Amino acid sequence: MNINYSTAAKHLGSSAVREILKLTQGKDIISLAGGLPGEDLFPLEAVREAYTRVLSSDNTVLQYGLTEGYDPLRDKIAGRLSAQGIPVSSSEIVLTTGSQQAIDLLCKIILDPGDAVLVEAPTYLAALQVLSSYRADVHTVTSDEDGMLPDDLEDKLRRYRPKLLYAVPTFSNPTGATWSEERRIKTVELCRRYGVLILEDNPYGEITFDESEGAYPLSLAAIDRSYNGGYCVVYTGTFSKIVAPALRTGWIVGDPELIRTLAKAKQAADLHSSTIDQRALDELLQGFDIGNHIRLISREYHTRMKLLSTELSSRGWEGAHFREPQGGMFLWLTLSQDINAAELLPLAVDKGVAFVPGEVFYPAQPMRNTMRLNFTHTPPQLVPLAVQRLEEALIMYQQRLLI
Amino acid sequence: MNINYSTAAKHLGSSAVREILKLTQGKDIISLAGGLPGEDLFPLEAVREAYTRVLSSDNTVLQYGLTEGYDPLRDKIAGRLSAQGIPVSSSEIVLTTGSQQAIDLLCKIILDPGDAVLVEAPTYLAALQVLSSYRADVHTVTSDEDGMLPDDLEDKLRRYRPKLLYAVPTFSNPTGATWSEERRIKTVELCRRYGVLILEDNPYGEITFDESEGAYPLSLAAIDRSYNGGYCVVYTGTFSKIVAPALRTGWIVGDPELIRTLAKAKQAADLHSSTIDQRALDELLQGFDIGNHIRLISREYHTRMKLLSTELSSRGWEGAHFREPQGGMFLWLTLSQDINAAELLPLAVDKGVAFVPGEVFYPAQPMRNTMRLNFTHTPPQLVPLAVQRLEEALIMYQQRLLI
Numbered sequence: 001m002n003i004n005y006s007t008a009a010k011h012l013g014s015s016a017v018r019e020i021l022k023l024t025q026g027k028d029i030i031s032l033a034g035g036l037p038g039e040d041l042f043p044l045e046a047v048r049e050a051y052t053r054v055l056s057s058d059n060t061v062l063q064y065g066l067t068e069g070y071d072p073l074r075d076k077i078a079g080r081l082s083a084q085g086i087p088v089s090s091s092e093i094v095l096t097t098g099s100q101q102a103i104d105l106l107c108k109i110i111l112d113p114g115d116a117v118l119v120e121a122p123t124y125l126a127a128l129q130v131l132s133s134y135r136a137d138v139h140t141v142t143s144d145e146d147g148m149l150p151d152d153l154e155d156k157l158r159r160y161r162p163k164l165l166y167a168v169p170t171f172s173n174p175t176g177a178t179w180s181e182e183r184r185i186k187t188v189e190l191c192r193r194y195g196v197l198i199l200e201d202n203p204y205g206e207i208t209f210d211e212s213e214g215a216y217p218l219s220l221a222a223i224d225r226s227y228n229g230g231y232c233v234v235y236t237g238t239f240s241k242i243v244a245p246a247l248r249t250g251w252i253v254g255d256p257e258l259i260r261t262l263a264k265a266k267q268a269a270d271l272h273s274s275t276i277d278q279r280a281l282d283e284l285l286q287g288f289d290i291g292n293h294i295r296l297i298s299r300e301y302h303t304r305m306k307l308l309s310t311e312l313s314s315r316g317w318e319g320a321h322f323r324e325p326q327g328g329m330f331l332w333l334t335l336s337q338d339i340n341a342a343e344l345l346p347l348a349v350d351k352g353v354a355f356v357p358g359e360v361f362y363p364a365q366p367m368r369n370t371m372r373l374n375f376t377h378t379p380p381q382l383v384p385l386a387v388q389r390l391e392e393a394l395i396m397y398q399q400r401l402l403i
Numbered sequence: 404m405n406i407n408y409s410t411a412a413k414h415l416g417s418s419a420v421r422e423i424l425k426l427t428q429g430k431d432i433i434s435l436a437g438g439l440p441g442e443d444l445f446p447l448e449a450v451r452e453a454y455t456r457v458l459s460s461d462n463t464v465l466q467y468g469l470t471e472g473y474d475p476l477r478d479k480i481a482g483r484l485s486a487q488g489i490p491v492s493s494s495e496i497v498l499t500t501g502s503q504q505a506i507d508l509l510c511k512i513i514l515d516p517g518d519a520v521l522v523e524a525p526t527y528l529a530a531l532q533v534l535s536s537y538r539a540d541v542h543t544v545t546s547d548e549d550g551m552l553p554d555d556l557e558d559k560l561r562r563y564r565p566k567l568l569y570a571v572p573t574f575s576n577p578t579g580a581t582w583s584e585e586r587r588i589k590t591v592e593l594c595r596r597y598g599v600l601i602l603e604d605n606p607y608g609e610i611t612f613d614e615s616e617g618a619y620p621l622s623l624a625a626i627d628r629s630y631n632g633g634y635c636v637v638y639t640g641t642f643s644k645i646v647a648p649a650l651r652t653g654w655i656v657g658d659p660e661l662i663r664t665l666a667k668a669k670q671a672a673d674l675h676s677s678t679i680d681q682r683a684l685d686e687l688l689q690g691f692d693i694g695n696h697i698r699l700i701s702r703e704y705h706t707r708m709k710l711l712s713t714e715l716s717s718r719g720w721e722g723a724h725f726r727e728p729q730g731g732m733f734l735w736l737t738l739s740q741d742i743n744a745a746e747l748l749p750l751a752v753d754k755g756v757a758f759v760p761g762e763v764f765y766p767a768q769p770m771r772n773t774m775r776l777n778f779t780h781t782p783p784q785l786v787p788l789a790v791q792r793l794e795e796a797l798i799m800y801q802q803r804l805l806i
Contacts, residue, residue, distance in 0.1 A: 001598055001633035003661055004566060009512035012667040034467075042465040048458035051679075055451035062445040062647035064437075097500055097673035104672045108536075109412035129671045133511075163407060195404055230404035244465035248677045258406055264415040268532045269507045270500035274651045274677040276454075 011132045017356055024354050030386040033354040035173060035329060036377040041297045042244045050283035054276060065275035067267045069095025073282040077251050085222035088253050094263050097273045099203055099250035102236040103127050105265050106199055107134045116160035120148060122361030124173045124201065127166055138363040147179030150186045157194040164197050170217050171204040171328025174361045174372035178326055181218055188223045191232050198233045203241055204328035206294050209302040231255045239281055242294050247277040301376050305331060308375045311387040317394060329376045335369045348393035353386045414535045420759055427757050433789040436757040438576065438732060439780040444700045445647045453686035457679060468678035470670045472498025476685040480654050488625035491656050497666050500676045502606055502653035505639040506530050508668045509602055510537045519563035523551060525764030527576045527604065530569055541766040550582030553589045560597040567600050573620050574607040574731025577764045577775035581729055584621055591626045594635050601636045606644050607731035609697050612705040634658045642684055645697050650680040704779050708734060711778045714790040720797060732779045738772045751796035756789045
């Protein structure tokens with residue numbers, strides 16, 4: 001039978017990262033490609049104990065739950081967010097299947113085909129996939145290392161009348177960059193003035209390499225809530241990076257009416273996410289010092305980032321440069337102008353190392369001489385070898401250019 | 404801020420069942436309204452042991468998983484379906500967050516606004532909500548107790564050129580009805596001839612009250628796969644009713660290319676569902692006799708259905724009638740023509756019993772003198788009291804009619 005797909009299906013891109021993972025399957029590859037946290041740091045024992053406690057309760061734990069999610073966990077998330085400067089009540093929170101579902105559901109209730117959306121470039125690939133599936137008209141706001149440029153933002157707010165601005169302002173995927181406080185304030189102010197919703201995607205914000213007081217960057221949501229009258233920022237976070245991804249528990253926070261509408265969309269989408277996972281996280285937050293765990297993984301990721309940074313710097317590749325991220329999971333490497341990282345990739349895989357070519361993170365006009373390197377998943381002792389293999393691939397690439 | 408929602412959001416209905424649950428909160432109500440399995444029958448101990456075994460493995464169990472779901476569980480589902488006459492390989496299966504997500508994702512990849520979809524009336528409420536959110540043009544095929552009428556089906560296939568036919572042909576929600584084999588064959592044949600996809604939603608099929616050999620109804624998917632050349636049936640099932648809903652694990656089976664497209668949609672929607680839940684189910688299927696468990700709950704549900712049936716019959720309400728379902732979770736009660744069940748509901752809640760008015764299950768032209776009664780969740784000893792309260796509400800309703 002010939003299947004006649006919807007227009008949305010025709011706009012579903014295949015993920016470049018998945019294609020890369022296929023390339024690497026069954027081979028002795030050191031992968032800096034995946035966006036994976038370090039498995040060795042997962043608090044497996046505490047997680048196991050939490051599930052055991054949850055399932056030692058009565059049979060009602062296995063029944064259907066509320067679409068909005070398990071209430072005590074929503075309360076705890078509200079408490080944690082309030083402590084981070086985002087005063088919310090649990091009724092302003094819906095739990096989702098990872099923050100990916102939060103992005104999808106928000107786009108579903110906000111975007112009609114052709115609606116304009118502003119993003120940074122490069123930005124989170126799977127958000128671009130969602131925007132494409134809703135056939136949004138995606139425009140890039142010019143950014144520097146401190147965030148979106150206010151003049152360009154205002155110009156594009158005027159010109160495109162967007163419905164949504166999407167950003168990962170803290171330890172971004174893919175670049176690791178963090179917006180300055182000044183730019184954060186300016187962005188919220190402009191979006192409020194033009195009545196444009198912001199989706200602040202903050203999966204990495206708590207993984208900071210600076211342990212000093214006040215190092216935690218002020219979120220757009222916190223700035224927004226310091227104003228009177230309505231919210232323009234919708235905020236999403238997840239336990240995937242601070243506990244573990246397999247529990248698939250994220251959250252979305254926003255204007256109460258918007259959150260009610262989003263809950264209706266979630267009800268149609270899947271009734272609710274796993275309450276066993278949500279209850280286990282609620283249990284975990286009671287007995288386990290999550291603050292200490294986050295400090296522990298942040299320190300270890302800092303060490304791993306430094307190791308990768310040192311290895312890359314020591315090579316002195318002509319034209320290559322990068323900035324050390326202050327947190328998160330990724331380092332963004334720019335190579336010499338004449339190198340196309342997508343064409344470099346198969347050579348690198350042949351040599352035994354994988355990365356994500358930077359071009360996939362751009363909605364348009366990609367910088368092809370860039371790549372995203374993950375530093376959290378690869379065992380530290382393999383990092384020098386990974387960089388060595390990358391160098392071998394670069395040498396082979398340059399030789400081909402000369403032929 | 405004034406939020407400008409998408410057209411899809413404007414088409415998200417609020418669930419009548421949720422509104423009823425709100426009515427009943429905090430009161431001494433016997434609810435026959437929810438679509439809940441009996442909590443007392445959940446295999447909590449076996450589930451706990453399964454989670455413990457999964458989480459006694461190494462740290463990789465907490466890492467991101469495949470969008471399609473945990474491979475060994477897909478294999479086991481393929482094995483179970485093959486034993487039920489649907490020969491599939493695991494590559495034709497995607498695991499979803501309950502079968503609700505399967506319905507949503509299939510609609511997402513198939514339906515554009517205005518596309519025609521054929522359904523029975525009454526049919527599953529949350530499927531109607533999904534169809535509405537994709538702005539499908541929903542048409543009803545006339546049915547009798549054996550399923551859709553072939554002449555009317557063919558007429559509507561010709562007239563509306565639908566993209567999809569949605570049905571719950573076995574122990575339906577809300578009616579409990581089961582299609583005859585002849586009608587199943589005819590429906591598949593006609594849809595194949597007109598090139599129309601069928602979504603066979605089968606959450607209840609294994610909960611059969613007839614234990615004789617061959618009592619298991621032939622699924623539309625099994626019939627479809629007896630033809631050569633392509634599949635027209637997409638099939639969805641779930642562990643929610645045969646193990647427990649909180650694990651939120653369903654599956655969707657279909658044409659391999661369609662399943663690949665659906666996996667792409669799922670990737671954008673939430674990356675993947677909880678792998679901990681999926682692994683726990685995989686463990687459960689190894690050590691636990693699920694066939695025996697399904698027989699056990701089916702027998703108990705049969706007893707509970709008989710109890711409700713006997714209580715209702717013994718009342719002899721004028722004009723009231725119903726057919727005993729042969730399986731599943733629901734009994735569909737038709738009252739005297741002059742009774743509007745939605746108007747009866749607040750009186751019933753006052754008396755201490757709740758049900759779902761039948762009208763919410765119709766896309767149009769509802770039969771207002773109908774109601775859906777769930778017989779699986781209420782403790783058996785409360786059923787006589789529930790029916791007694793329903794009678795008191797009916798008496799009060801009739802008295803009002805007389806005033």
